[in-house]
Amino acid sequence: MTPLERAEARFGWKLVAPTIVILGLLILYPLMYNVYLSFFDVQLNGSKIFVGLENYIKLLSNTDYYSAIATTSLYLFGTVVGTTLLGLAMALLLRDPFMGRGLVNAAIMLPYVAPVISVVFGWQFLFDPISGVVNYLFVDLLGLWSERSNLIGDPDSALWVVVLFDIWKHAPIAYLLILSKLVSISRDQYEAAAIDGYGPIGRFFHVTLPELYFVLATVVLLRLIWNLNRFEDVYLLAPNVETLPIFTYYQAFTGVIDQGLAAATSVIQLGVLSIFIWFYIKKIMKW
Amino acid sequence: MLGKKTIKGRIGFALAIVLLVSFSLLPFAQILSTSLKHQYDWGNPSLIPQSINLDAYKELLGVTEPEQVEIPAAIQKILNNPKLSEDKKQAIAAKYTANDNLFPFGKYMLNSVIFSVGAASFSLVFSVMGAYSISRLRFKGQVVIQRSVLFVYMVGGVLLMVPLYQMAMNVGLASSLWGSAFCLFLIYIVQTLPVGMYMLGNYFRGIPFALEEAAMMDGCSRKEAIIKVVLPLSLPMLATVFIYCFIIGWNEYLFASVFLKQYPEFHTLPLALQELFVSKNAIWDRIMAASMLTLAPIVICFLFASRFMKGGKTDGGVKG
Numbered sequence: 001m002t003p004l005e006r007a008e009a010r011f012g013w014k015l016v017a018p019t020i021v022i023l024g025l026l027i028l029y030p031l032m033y034n035v036y037l038s039f040f041d042v043q044l045n046g047s048k049i050f051v052g053l054e055n056y057i058k059l060l061s062n063t064d065y066y067s068a069i070a071t072t073s074l075y076l077f078g079t080v081v082g083t084t085l086l087g088l089a090m091a092l093l094l095r096d097p098f099m100g101r102g103l104v105n106a107a108i109m110l111p112y113v114a115p116v117i118s119v120v121f122g123w124q125f126l127f128d129p130i131s132g133v134v135n136y137l138f139v140d141l142l143g144l145w146s147e148r149s150n151l152i153g154d155p156d157s158a159l160w161v162v163v164l165f166d167i168w169k170h171a172p173i174a175y176l177l178i179l180s181k182l183v184s185i186s187r188d189q190y191e192a193a194a195i196d197g198y199g200p201i202g203r204f205f206h207v208t209l210p211e212l213y214f215v216l217a218t219v220v221l222l223r224l225i226w227n228l229n230r231f232e233d234v235y236l237l238a239p240n241v242e243t244l245p246i247f248t249y250y251q252a253f254t255g256v257i258d259q260g261l262a263a264a265t266s267v268i269q270l271g272v273l274s275i276f277i278w279f280y281i282k283k284i285m286k287w
Numbered sequence: 288m289l290g291k292k293t294i295k296g297r298i299g300f301a302l303a304i305v306l307l308v309s310f311s312l313l314p315f316a317q318i319l320s321t322s323l324k325h326q327y328d329w330g331n332p333s334l335i336p337q338s339i340n341l342d343a344y345k346e347l348l349g350v351t352e353p354e355q356v357e358i359p360a361a362i363q364k365i366l367n368n369p370k371l372s373e374d375k376k377q378a379i380a381a382k383y384t385a386n387d388n389l390f391p392f393g394k395y396m397l398n399s400v401i402f403s404v405g406a407a408s409f410s411l412v413f414s415v416m417g418a419y420s421i422s423r424l425r426f427k428g429q430v431v432i433q434r435s436v437l438f439v440y441m442v443g444g445v446l447l448m449v450p451l452y453q454m455a456m457n458v459g460l461a462s463s464l465w466g467s468a469f470c471l472f473l474i475y476i477v478q479t480l481p482v483g484m485y486m487l488g489n490y491f492r493g494i495p496f497a498l499e500e501a502a503m504m505d506g507c508s509r510k511e512a513i514i515k516v517v518l519p520l521s522l523p524m525l526a527t528v529f530i531y532c533f534i535i536g537w538n539e540y541l542f543a544s545v546f547l548k549q550y551p552e553f554h555t556l557p558l559a560l561q562e563l564f565v566s567k568n569a570i571w572d573r574i575m576a577a578s579m580l581t582l583a584p585i586v587i588c589f590l591f592a593s594r595f596m597k598g599g600k601t602d603g604g605v606k607g
Binding site for chain 2: 005008009011012013015016018019020022023026027028029030031033034037042044045046090093098104105106107108109110111113114115116117118119121122123125126130131133136137168172225226228229230231232235236245248249252253259262263266269270273277280281285287
């Protein structure tokens with residue numbers, strides 16, 4: 001190592017030191033501490049009693065836990081499929097320049113950046129049984145439903161409202177990722193396929209889709225990673241939809257508080273999340 | 288993709304665009320509309336109010352005079368009792384004239400601004416340093432750090448809420464108002480730092496190294512080269528990262544509720560709005576007006592930032 005290289009290394013460490021300290025202390029350490037806590041009966045005031053594997057046993061024999069897993073699976077399935085398809089449709093629709101594309105872009109990005117707390121009230125009002133437009137549309141105008149119903153009040157239907165909300169909010173980001181790949185597909189490929197006799201639909205399946213395969217996989221994985229831990233969008237819109245993060249939150253901070261159990265839930269969830277992240281790093285980042 | 292050259296294709300395309308934009312904007316239109324409607328008008332499915340009602344906005348922004356509450360006659364009698372000390376009288380009078388219905392929107396907004404702007408500023412400084420280090424300098428362990436940042440970036444807050452709360456409890460911070468606020472501040476920095484580093488790292492890699500080299504040949508130190516060459520070149524990206532971090536803090540609810548729920552005077556907007564929604568003072572026009580005012584700074588920031596985000600840039604796109 002030359003002195004110059006050594007100086008560079010020292011400078012590098014100095015610059016990155018605050019980040020390492022902060023992230024280590026407030027993310028990596030808590031993750032490990034969480035594993036430790038999962039073996040204790042933990043009170044809100046911080047007192048702990050060692051209980052071994054009891055939290056895990058309690059958790060695995062809790063039927064609510066399994067229903068939370070089922071809800072989360074449905075939520076993940078609905079949001080991943082919906083977001084990817086809508087993102088793809090948006091990218092195909094908005095690929096070629098047209099007048100006012102900038103404005104349309106800004107409009108469709110808005111749901112993604114808007115504060116969850118604000119937009120959930122808009123959604124709640126839309127689905128309100130008395131004043132909401134959704135009930136008005138389906139009951140009074142189309143006559144598809146016999147009576148007005150509280151879609152967010154009932155956990156079963158609320159799950160699908162939450163899924164729709166997530167698609168609305170996160171399709172823009174899928175759109176951006178897919179679009180950036182879509183615009184890089186060369187015209188030559190389409191022309192070649194056209195000469196081979198493929199129509200617009202054939203070209204989509206033989207040129208566009210294979211080219212997009214990788215970016216679609218990226219979108220799916222990222223949606224899985226982010227939505228597994230999605231809390232606010234679900235809790236603030238419909239607190240009765242108990243996906244795993246909401247289940248954990250209720251365990252940790254409401255009713256009969258059991259932070260040890262919440263810690264155990266988080267540990268298992270981190271395990272699942274790590275698998276998704278590992279896939280992302282191996283297959284997408286190709287490290 | 289659609290055969291845009293035919294009339295049919297054009298109409299279909301325009302229709303699809305209109306549908307898409309309406310789907311994206313309908314909830315916003317609903318919020319704006321309801322915030323401006325009188326109560327009798329709420330059930331009317333039309334988005335255009337029959338007459339504009341600005342009361343909710345006036346109330347939230349403190350433009351109207353607070354209502355004078357009459358002191359009940361029985362209490363007035365007690366107050367007239369000469370034996371009662373002046374202090375006690377004032378305390379009783381204050382209790383009966385207090386306006387519980389008031390929602391101190393300005394205060395919550397200020398709290399939100401302090402938390403999110405403060406955290407975003409710290410985050411920006413640390414991420415400039417860290418991002419430069421991992422993208423430009425060569426040293427052992429650099430790759431490990433880079434990958435760890437990506438990993439922690441993807442760990443959601445939900446997995447950290449219990450251990451972080453317990454840690455804060457162990458060191459005694461969670462039991463005091465300022466301690467809790469401090470914890471939340473730190474957490475906002477942590478939540479935004481990986482994003483900032485990720486975005487800036489990608490950006491710095493795209494700046495030709497020759498520029499810094501030239502500056503250093505002219506006698507600048509490395510530090511001066513960063514400050515005089517790299518940072519000015521990155522200004523648009525720095526602004527974008529700052530806004531991005533600001534938005535994350537502004538929108539955050541989970542940790543605010545964990546740490547600040549019991550301290551109403553420190554509530555941030557998301558927390559305050561949610562508390563308002565579940566309280567007896569929940570009135571649609573007031574909630575919608577508050578939502579609108581919470582939304583406004585973000586929309587302005589976004590329109591500003593999107594000027595820099597043209598060309599399908601997706602640097603921040605993995606977050607979500």
